[in-house]
Amino acid sequence: MHDKTLAELARSLDAGEFSSHELTQHLLGRIDRLDGELNSFITVTFDQALATADAADKTRAAGKAGPLTGLPLALKDIFCTRDVRTTAGSRMLDNFVSPYDATVVEKLATAGTVSLGKTNMDEFAMGSSNENSHYGPVKNPWDLAAVPGGSSGGSAAAVAAGLVPAAIGTDTGGSIRQPAAFCGITGLKPTYGRVSRYGMIAYASSLDQAGPMARTAEDCALLLSAMAGHDLRDSTCVARGVPDYTEELDTPLAGLKIGLPREYFGDGLDPQVETAVRDAIKVFESLGASVREVSLPHTHYAIPAYYVIAPAEASSNLSRFDGVRFGHRCDAPVDLIDLYKRSRAEGFGDEVKRRILIGTHTLSEGFFDAYYKKAQQVRRLIRQDFLDAFEEVDVLMGPASPTPAFDLGANKDPVSMYLQDIYTIAVNLAGIPGMSVPAGFAGRRPVGLQILGSHFTEARLLNVAHQFQQATDWHRQRPAFAEENA
């Protein structure tokens, strides 16, 4: 049951092989048995999940089931959920229960999905290894000594371990694609503005975007069809029709023009990762695609630009956590300044503090032009690089990450951690959609192929990924962790 994709589960539910209740019960049992080791969930909503599953079974019995009715999933703990606490992986919000549901949560509930709980993450989505969570690190089901990636590490690990067939993540600089790559699952970061950010706790507002993480491109298509769309509560969410993203999955790839950015195959790329990626590209050639090298000349400015813009926005976004209205408040403050200082000092972890400090500094009088304005100029150049490349090719391909999953505790230095996101970060700066698709292994650890497209070409990306998954079985591999303990 736990090996199936969402599409397969939907067919089984339709065929009456098992009920949503039985499926949910089964997965909750697995979470109970396996997640103590994995730590992929912060909160599991046992009772609520079963109640929702029962309601879904009734809907199905009444003949009113949609494509996602009764299908279980998990939500990154950055999405506000009414009645279930939302921590963003932070001590600051350990006690926070939102009075409202995020738009994405609302849409997925309307579609009939069954949430099993809230997944672990780097605090406020700041991190690439899930080691920055107040709730402890998550382990990679493929190798318990390795990180699952971050910041949506809990979502990726839970799917990979067969605790849940799909999970929702967010991606500000690679936080869906890199953990998807590290955990051998399929993840999609949609175009900025495709999915509403309302109710998603903001890290860097101009970069954050929610997206699906699942076993297959087909499942991502099913989920995106339900998640995407205009939201009057988010001004940056684009008023643009939502297609059925499953419709184009079967389009043949003959004639597809693939670009390989020269800059994504340079120094620092792990040779095993490179081999896996180049082998994957050969598969596309065998499917009728043509490949050429392209250049994204400003790539090496992406990390510095990101680490000016994202912390600047974060420093402002996180000001609301002041101990006054919600979240952590220090004991017995003597005055207002003491309340602010101690509540924030106690509530935030080191990486969050580091980015607040960086952002506060770069926005300060006298530094704003040199940092923030310059970074925005760089951002436009990076975006232009992609637009120019998409004049020549349909999609870009490369590694999602320069290395496979690294060991827990291996990257102590923040800058070496930041460099993990070298291939993913520019995509957020440009606002374009990107996917990571399982494409082989480096030893026991999975390798992800990154596929990028121009703005609002999600249907094309999903089609390309789906065709790859029709020709390969990397996405069907399961870690021993999931099997042994089944």
Place this chain on the structure above:
Amino acid sequence: MQWETVIGLEVHVQLATRSKIFSGASTAFGAEPNTQACAVDLGLPGVLPVLNEAAVAMAVKFGLAIHAEIPEVSVFDRKNYFYPDLPKGYQTSQMYQPIVGAGVVEITLEDGTTKPIRVHHAHLEEDAGKSLHEDYHGMTGVDLNRAGTPLLEIVSEPDMRSAKEAAAYLKAIHSIVTYLGISDGNMAEGSMRCDVNVSVRPKGQKAFGTRAEIKNVNSFRFVERAIAYEVERQIELLEDDGVVIQETRLFDPDRDETRSMRTKEEANDYRYFPCPDLLPVVLDQAYIDHLRDNLPELPADKRARFESELGLSAYDASVLSATREMADYFEEVKDVCGDAKQAANWVQGELAGALNREGLAIVDSPVSARQLGELIARVIDDTINGKAAKQVFQALWNGQGAKADDIIDAQGLKQVTDTGAIEAMIDQVIADSPAQVAQYRDAEPEKRGKMIGYFVGQVMKASRGTANPQQVNQLLKQKLDAFC
């Protein structure tokens, strides 16, 4: 030494939108604390702002009214600082690209002369909540009902040279925003507040002196008093060889003084940057033209029309156009009675006096414009005389009748113009006053004019005030002169 005062004003106008600038919560004043603050106003995790189009339209209308340029693109920025009544830790404002560019407001001084005051720009922003320091036993209460109320901040150039000019400017802004209907202009409820920048310099010097900013002054009177105090304080300082330091001060109306709040060194670095949650506001010409075409007549235009078309004096025109309510009332009175000058006299005389006595605003007048117009019409067509008219006005004021005509009938105030009836009354008075008639007869002819007053009074008394005074005068003179 002769000193010159230099003043610039930042006026914050609460816009009269029904909901807040970035949320759907109500903006109504006076609700129980924290009952009109939704998730967005509370700055809960995950919430996002959505711009209220009504606030944009109001800001643009103001810009058009002061002949300002309206940039095609304006941008919201975040002004970052921590305060308990600022839920998000930043105020969404417009720092670099405001919605209204440079414009001009014409002020009218007491002697009737006008002076243009340049407006540097006006920008949209959200109001903060209120910190309540009383009644919480050494703690502070926070009311977020006001958080997110749309404000238009109108920033003038330092063009004012006296407290009177500053007050006149504030009144002109008040008049424009109330005419446009974009604010209720209620200063007592905080719908209009201003920060006053004041400096002094030796007369003739070009460079500005160091300025102090007086925060949050919320009445026309306080603006004048705060400036008067501050100017005196700065001049005293300078004349004692001291220096004025750039600082923020607070006006204390109870003590009639300003006090230092923080100096420039202590000032916040607000770390402004464009708000990533809001798109730039892009206005097309058709939108602006539509708003322009639907602007109401503005105070300056109305004043000019009252002078040129209605023949009012500059003073009357200025008083009657000062507020939209006043102008609307006056124009209705004028339309009903058909005489602008009479209407102006009544509105500024009898009506204004009565309103003042009772401390009422014109919109709360117990006598409606229609009622007053109908009353004046009866004076104009000689149905009643002026004295009776005042009686009718009082009766209307007291609610003793719905229409002037009803009261005139009920109280028998109709003017007697029947010559025969008046002659009969005169004859009776003459017959009853032999001594006075004799005095009149024996007096020097040039003194008789004064003496006739006694007889007029007696006849009016006999008629209970209804006799036409001109006729009484004329007939009395004929009859008395017949004795001479």
